[in-house]
Amino acid sequence: MQKRILVVTQHFWPENFRINDIVEGFVQDGLSVDVLCGLPNYPKGEWFDGYSADGPFEETYKGARVFRAREIPRKGNTGKTIFLNYVSWPLYAARALHRLPGGYDAVFCFNTSPVLMCWPAIKYAKKHHVPFTNYVLDLWPENLYSVLPVRNRFLRWVAQTVSDSLYKRCDRLIAMSEPLQQRLCARTGKSTAEVAVIPQYCEDFYAVPLQDSALAERFAGRFTVVFTGTFTPAQSLDMVIQAVLDARAAGADTLHLLLVGDGMSREALQKQVAELLAEDAVTFYGSVPATEVPKFTSLADALLISLSDSPDLGLTVPGKLASYMAAAKPVLASMNGAGYAAVQESGGGLVSPACDRKALADNMLALYRMTDTERAALGQKAYAYYAAHYRRAELLQRLEAFTLGRS
Numbered sequence: 001m002q003k004r005i006l007v008v009t010q011h012f013w014p015e016n017f018r019i020n021d022i023v024e025g026f027v028q029d030g031l032s033v034d035v036l037c038g039l040p041n042y043p044k045g046e047w048f049d050g051y052s053a054d055g056p057f058e059e060t061y062k063g064a065r066v067f068r069a070r071e072i073p074r075k076g077n078t079g080k081t082i083f084l085n086y087v088s089w090p091l092y093a094a095r096a097l098h099r100l101p102g103g104y105d106a107v108f109c110f111n112t113s114p115v116l117m118c119w120p121a122i123k124y125a126k127k128h129h130v131p132f133t134n135y136v137l138d139l140w141p142e143n144l145y146s147v148l149p150v151r152n153r154f155l156r157w158v159a160q161t162v163s164d165s166l167y168k169r170c171d172r173l174i175a176m177s178e179p180l181q182q183r184l185c186a187r188t189g190k191s192t193a194e195v196a197v198i199p200q201y202c203e204d205f206y207a208v209p210l211q212d213s214a215l216a217e218r219f220a221g222r223f224t225v226v227f228t229g230t231f232t233p234a235q236s237l238d239m240v241i242q243a244v245l246d247a248r249a250a251g252a253d254t255l256h257l258l259l260v261g262d263g264m265s266r267e268a269l270q271k272q273v274a275e276l277l278a279e280d281a282v283t284f285y286g287s288v289p290a291t292e293v294p295k296f297t298s299l300a301d302a303l304l305i306s307l308s309d310s311p312d313l314g315l316t317v318p319g320k321l322a323s324y325m326a327a328a329k330p331v332l333a334s335m336n337g338a339g340y341a342a343v344q345e346s347g348g349g350l351v352s353p354a355c356d357r358k359a360l361a362d363n364m365l366a367l368y369r370m371t372d373t374e375r376a377a378l379g380q381k382a383y384a385y386y387a388a389h390y391r392r393a394e395l396l397q398r399l400e401a402f403t404l405g406r407s
Helices: 019-028 079-095 115-128 142-147 153-169 178-188 213-218 237-249 266-275 290-299 311-315 319-326 337-346 357-369 372-389 392-403
Strands: 004-008 032-037 058-061 064-068 106-111 132-136 172-175 195-197 223-230 255-262 282-284 302-306 331-334 349-352
Touching: 004 019, 004 115, 019 032, 019 058, 019 064, 019 392, 079 115, 106 115, 115 132, 115 153, 132 392, 142 311, 153 178, 172 178, 172 392, 178 195, 178 311, 178 337, 213 290, 223 237, 223 290, 223 319, 237 255, 237 266, 237 302, 237 331, 237 357, 255 290, 266 282, 290 319, 302 319, 302 357, 311 337, 319 331, 319 337, 319 372, 331 337, 331 357, 337 349, 337 372, 349 357, 349 372
Parallel strands: 004 032, 004 106, 032 064, 106 132, 132 172, 172 195, 223 255, 223 302, 255 282, 302 331, 331 349
Antiparallel strands: 058 064
């Protein structure tokens, strides 16, 4: 009999999140999938074309049925609008649970921020006695503090208590790394059998070079370091921009940072670049569909990944690391913990401690001074690590098996 899974995630297609591919993979593997999600407005807080506060509330995507619940958009990405966005969707989603057809064998949550996203899933799973698996992408409340500075002790206590309570009520948890698994086990009292370690995979298309002559011409003659993804304080891109200027001043004359994406920090970063008169060193390209990212990784001389020195961020391995390694280009990393260890183990790039501006600038200069052959060798090591650790087919099978209780 065909197994049925309910996927709960605030962010879903047409927003650019890996859960889109996970759902497609579930369907391709013969599962019947329903998705409960929000109305797309991430990251700018503006409704995507064809959507508004009035829906649509039911669609299909790659063979899955999609049920949308209202939310307050995060317009302007202020502390207030982000808070309202975080709180509103779980409440609206809980009210939308009655619209779901039911008959599920498992409930699965792709739990990025906020942790409250998993509450409607817990509510449904407990009521209908269905096992619930929560894939923890952002550890709360620690991840919250890396984006919004919450200093009030009472509010921090509330955030900690709510987060621990929600994690404990999950039947199973999935962590991206062993350090995160250990933290979740310690906080919930669960065994390692109940908290699996399954890294984020990347879609196969990231490993296929995609040439774009117009892009190549636009950035010709430069040593291009590419960053793709969301701009938030957690990425410490302000420090990265300073490191780029330091490396250029030290001799990396044609070093250029190409930022592909968007997010709450974009306006502040653009202001920083203008004040530093660094327009020649940094380009803000804007967001592109995930399938177009290989156009940018293909032209890159190196691919940048950076995180702040917030302790919780060292517990995870960002999903973009897998897609960078799949592109077979040198990885230029500034982070701590599990991500640092992965880059170092791969031999596929240069890595420095999070927020160490001098070390990052030195690594930029070192890559700049390497020969094409030396950089290509780093890229091949990165690809080999991707092939051994981040392949879609194997990790998707492990995800399905754990969620359905087959392992």
